[in-house]
Amino acid sequence: MALENVKINASSGTIEYLNTKYIYVSQSRDLKIDRSVSYAGIIIDGKNLDFTKMVVKRIRGNQNSEIYLKPIIILNGNAHRDVFIKNLIDGVIFSFDQIPLINEHVSEINNLSKEITIINSISFEAMIVSKLLYFMFTRNLKMLEPVPYALSNTNYSFPFLACNFSDFEEFQVLEMLEIATQEGLFKHKFLDRIYLCSNCKSSHLSFREACPKCGSSHTDTFDIVHHFPCAYVGPITDFTNDIDDQLNCPKCSKKLKHIGVDYDKPSVLHQCKNCDNRFQDFHVKAKCMSCTFDNPVETLVDKEINEYTLTKKGESYALQGYVSTPKDIEDIIGTVKFDTFKTVCRYEVERLRQTEGSSNIVAINIVNAGQFYAKVGSNAQQMLLKDLVGEIRSSIRSSDMITFYSSSVILVTMFEIPTKISQRIMDDVLKLLEKLIQNNFKDLVIEIKSNVHQLNYNLSSELQINQLIGM
Amino acid sequence: MTGLDEFFDYVNSLGAERFTRIFWFFVFFELFRYMVIDLVVLTIAKILKVLNRKKTQEALNRFYLEQPLVSIIIPGKNEGKHIFKLVKSLREQNYKNVEIIVVDDGSDDDTPTIGRDMERNGFIDKFVRNEFRGGKASAANLALRLTNGKFIVHLDADCSYNYDAIQQIILPFYMDSKIGGVGGNVMVRNYKKSLAATLQAIEYYDTISIGRVVVSQLGIYRIISGAFGAFRADAMSQIQGWDIGPGLDGDISVKIRKMGYKVKFASDAVCLTNAPDTFRKLAKQRLRWDKSLIRFRVRKHRDVFYPSQHFNFSSFFSFLENITYNIVLNVKWYIYFIDMVFNFPHELSFILTMNFFLYTCTNYFKFLVFSLYRTEKNTSISYFLAYIPLMVIYFGYYLRIVRSIAYIQEFFFKKSYDDPWNPPKTSKYAKELGL
Ligand SMILES: [Zn+2]
Ligand SMILES: [Zn+2]
Ligand SMILES: [Zn+2]
Numbered sequence: 001m002a003l004e005n006v007k008i009n010a011s012s013g014t015i016e017y018l019n020t021k022y023i024y025v026s027q028s029r030d031l032k033i034d035r036s037v038s039y040a041g042i043i044i045d046g047k048n049l050d051f052t053k054m055v056v057k058r059i060r061g062n063q064n065s066e067i068y069l070k071p072i073i074i075l076n077g078n079a080h081r082d083v084f085i086k087n088l089i090d091g092v093i094f095s096f097d098q099i100p101l102i103n104e105h106v107s108e109i110n111n112l113s114k115e116i117t118i119i120n121s122i123s124f125e126a127m128i129v130s131k132l133l134y135f136m137f138t139r140n141l142k143m144l145e146p147v148p149y150a151l152s153n154t155n156y157s158f159p160f161l162a163c164n165f166s167d168f169e170e171f172q173v174l175e176m177l178e179i180a181t182q183e184g185l186f187k188h189k190f191l192d193r194i195y196l197c198s199n200c201k202s203s204h205l206s207f208r209e210a211c212p213k214c215g216s217s218h219t220d221t222f223d224i225v226h227h228f229p230c231a232y233v234g235p236i237t238d239f240t241n242d243i244d245d246q247l248n249c250p251k252c253s254k255k256l257k258h259i260g261v262d263y264d265k266p267s268v269l270h271q272c273k274n275c276d277n278r279f280q281d282f283h284v285k286a287k288c289m290s291c292t293f294d295n296p297v298e299t300l301v302d303k304e305i306n307e308y309t310l311t312k313k314g315e316s317y318a319l320q321g322y323v324s325t326p327k328d329i330e331d332i333i334g335t336v337k338f339d340t341f342k343t344v345c346r347y348e349v350e351r352l353r354q355t356e357g358s359s360n361i362v363a364i365n366i367v368n369a370g371q372f373y374a375k376v377g378s379n380a381q382q383m384l385l386k387d388l389v390g391e392i393r394s395s396i397r398s399s400d401m402i403t404f405y406s407s408s409v410i411l412v413t414m415f416e417i418p419t420k421i422s423q424r425i426m427d428d429v430l431k432l433l434e435k436l437i438q439n440n441f442k443d444l445v446i447e448i449k450s451n452v453h454q455l456n457y458n459l460s461s462e463l464q465i466n467q468l469i470g471m
Numbered sequence: 472m473t474g475l476d477e478f479f480d481y482v483n484s485l486g487a488e489r490f491t492r493i494f495w496f497f498v499f500f501e502l503f504r505y506m507v508i509d510l511v512v513l514t515i516a517k518i519l520k521v522l523n524r525k526k527t528q529e530a531l532n533r534f535y536l537e538q539p540l541v542s543i544i545i546p547g548k549n550e551g552k553h554i555f556k557l558v559k560s561l562r563e564q565n566y567k568n569v570e571i572i573v574v575d576d577g578s579d580d581d582t583p584t585i586g587r588d589m590e591r592n593g594f595i596d597k598f599v600r601n602e603f604r605g606g607k608a609s610a611a612n613l614a615l616r617l618t619n620g621k622f623i624v625h626l627d628a629d630c631s632y633n634y635d636a637i638q639q640i641i642l643p644f645y646m647d648s649k650i651g652g653v654g655g656n657v658m659v660r661n662y663k664k665s666l667a668a669t670l671q672a673i674e675y676y677d678t679i680s681i682g683r684v685v686v687s688q689l690g691i692y693r694i695i696s697g698a699f700g701a702f703r704a705d706a707m708s709q710i711q712g713w714d715i716g717p718g719l720d721g722d723i724s725v726k727i728r729k730m731g732y733k734v735k736f737a738s739d740a741v742c743l744t745n746a747p748d749t750f751r752k753l754a755k756q757r758l759r760w761d762k763s764l765i766r767f768r769v770r771k772h773r774d775v776f777y778p779s780q781h782f783n784f785s786s787f788f789s790f791l792e793n794i795t796y797n798i799v800l801n802v803k804w805y806i807y808f809i810d811m812v813f814n815f816p817h818e819l820s821f822i823l824t825m826n827f828f829l830y831t832c833t834n835y836f837k838f839l840v841f842s843l844y845r846t847e848k849n850t851s852i853s854y855f856l857a858y859i860p861l862m863v864i865y866f867g868y869y870l871r872i873v874r875s876i877a878y879i880q881e882f883f884f885k886k887s888y889d890d891p892w893n894p895p896k897t898s899k900y901a902k903e904l905g906l
Contacts, residue, residue: 212590212591224601224613226601226605226609226613228605228715229715230711230714230715231605231606231608231609231612231712231713231714231715232609232612232711232712233605233609233610233612233613233616233712234612234616250711251711251712264603264605266577266601266602266603266604266605266609267599267600267601267602267613269599269617278597278616278617279597279599280597280598280599280600281587281590281591281598283591
């Protein structure tokens with residue numbers, strides 16, 4: 001392994017070793033994740049933990065399998081010691097000289113990645129589960145273990161899955177795993193139990209004993225003293241004086257002599273300094289450090305934390321992709337498979353090269369799809385997608401095609417039409433869609449964006465589709 | 472000649488003078504004290520009640536206008552099983568501004584679980600537990616310590632209460648500002664359970680309930696029942712709560728009197744209790760009550776008989792009446808018995824029959840006539856009619872023997888300090904200190 005085989009191109013930020021090209025990502029460079037598609041692996045500068053984490057999360061959280069499955073190598077620094085990052089990377093080097101050490105492992109991952117058939121699941125859940133299965137397959141993982149992680153909103157993190165959610169949505173990771181287990185893809189073994197804020201599902205809770213009347217935890221605690229001869233009962237402060245340590249009974253003025261003989265302390269009593277309430281049994285409250293809601297412990301949401309093992313079924317789906325959810329793409333009338341869509345686009349680019357003219361492809365992106373799908377049931381989800389397709393279909397020509405790239409991204413062809421007109425039609429479609437959603441799902445706010453892209457016959461259709469989706 | 476004819480001949484032959492000589496016990500005590508005086512006083516009470524109708528209504532208005540917080544305290548051991556039912560009956564009360572405080576005195580059953588649960592669900596306001604049993608007085612004092620109300624109502628967990636019981640027991644405080652304590656009217660709920668319970672129901676009707684109306688009217692009412700009593704919170708803090716029992720019901724009433732307050736009986740504030748259902752259990756209960764009479768009247772509070780700063784006439788008469796008609800009467804009865812055996816040995820069977828006849832007639836008369844004065848009834852009075860003749864045996868022999876035993880045990884052996892009703896650690900001290 002000779003140093004001279006490693007070629008570093010400082011200006012483009014690429015490193016080449018035996019025809020294998022790596023892209024180098026550091027804080028001083030612009031981060032263009034899309035670029036990584038054409039490289040064998042991504043080397044990230046590990047000096048800054050936050051930066052490293054952000055980049056790793058964006059890669060693993062991407063929806064394009066050519067990006068999220070990409071091998072990641074950490075260079076230098078301590079970032080790889082973070083348990084979250086550690087679970088998402090494929091190797092650590094301390095200088096570019098060490099690339100030969102990890103090169104074989106990178107090729108192995110890339111070869112396995114080629115074996116799998118990427119299928120576009122229509123439902124968000126199926127898409128996430130598929131991603132997980134693909135990732136586990138390419139990394140030869142049979143088991144998925146939660147890692148205790150203080151920065152996780154659920155205390156235990158499943159790092160690969162967590163990349164697909166914002167911090168506030170992280171609890172949905174557990175729901176994804178529940179679905180996958182129900183579908184028979186995983187077996188699970190109980191490890192621990194966590195409690196989540198009933199308001200925002202965060203497990204960053206601060207438990208306190210609080211006054212049952214006003215909820216304050218600003219309290220004093222007293223021993224209660226019972227003087228046997230006169231049956232006087234009161235807090236110990238009733239018996240003390242300022243002059244000496246002697247305890248005197250306020251009722252019969254006798255000296256208290258010997259605990260258990262002439263007096264005892266049968267209980268303790270708490271007094272709230274906020275509302276003066278005296279009580280014996282604290283209410284235990286859990287204040288959420290994420291949203292500040294003070295939960296009575298009885299209302300906390302409890303979830304099991306399990307360790308998951310792939311089943312035979314799960315292993316086979318890792319190769320074929322996971323599509324068998326109730327929200328299967330084929331169910332939706334008026335759409336074509338993504339592969340068909342890609343083929344059609346390729347032909348269209350060829351055609352444009354000869355005839356010139358204007359043809360467009362459009363991406364309709366449901367920006368907060370994860371949040372939205374988590375709130376409505378699978379039936380409602382399917383209905384919504386059907387309605388969306390129906391609405392789009394009625395606004396475009398019958399020769400144009402619709403496909404689901406993912407459950408949140410719909411692609412549409414708008415061939416042989418000026419881009420401006422395309423744009424206008426799409427604006428109208430968006431308005432219709434928004435109205436439709438407002439009518440059907442009253443309390444949900446949904447954000448939909450569209451991007452119209454004019455096909456350029458000088459570029460491959462594949463690249464243009466990726467660019468459109470990446471936007 | 473049949474025995475009955477002989478008996479009537481005997482009765483005929485008695486002149487008024489000889490009748491009084493032979494049946495002096497009946498004439499002076501039973502007839503005079505428990506019938507004539509009762510009837511007179513009851514009638515006065517009834518008339519006053521009618522005359523005071525407007526005053527009562529005004530007091531009620533003042534009470535409802537002020538809406539004072541009433542603290543209900545329920546101290547006890549192993550009472551968890553009763554508390555739910557009790558609290559349900561309290562939630563039905565027409566007077567709503569109450570707080571309910573339950574003190575668990577070292578229960579060894581599931582009372583803590585039940586109590587905590589009810590506290591958490593807002594069924595009761597406070598549940599406090601003593602890990603070590605300290606006795607009823609200390610539990611009541613701990614509860615008292617936690618109250619915020621202007622009035623304190625002390626309840627027993629195994630009782631239930633009429634829907635207006637709280638209103639009725641607080642009302643007297645608004646009739647007379649000198650009143651420091653009010654006793655409720657306790658009746659027997661399980662009167663059909665056994666003969667012992669039935670006889671007690673009759674006893675509660677006549678002697679206890681009616682008797683308390685009478686002594687209350689006379690200003691010498693002495694025992695605020697532990698099952699249902701109400702106190703002014705300021706009076707309670709002046710006397711610093713309950714002293715060690717047993718018999719602390721009577722004790723607290725005396726202490727309140729000594730502070731210069733009046734103590735009243737509220738016959739309309741009705742509480743139902745389960746009476747002991749066997750004569751054996753009843754004997755145990757009465758031994759405790761009767762011993763406490765000696766312990767508290769004769770021993771602890773004997774100062775009411777001496778001129779002192781706390782001296783007042785109603786306390787004095789209350790004690791005098793109490794001691795006369797309990798202790799002295801009990802002794803007198805034995806004197807009567809000896810008198811008859813020695814002086815009229817040949818007529819004993821007639822005297823016994825005649826006494827039985829006289830007492831039964833009086834009992835019927837009282838039961839029926841007193842019904843006119845009763846505001847609250849358990850059931851139709853006809854249910855009890857068949858049992859009235861048994862009352863002679865119940866009062867005349869059963870209760871009398873129990874009482875005699877109690878007095879002897881307490882007078883000479885201070886037995887009440889050995890009562891397991893209190894934990895030994897507390898009794899020991901009470902005995903040494905003569906409390
Ligand atoms: Zn929260
Ligand atoms: Zn408080
Ligand atoms: Zn003391």
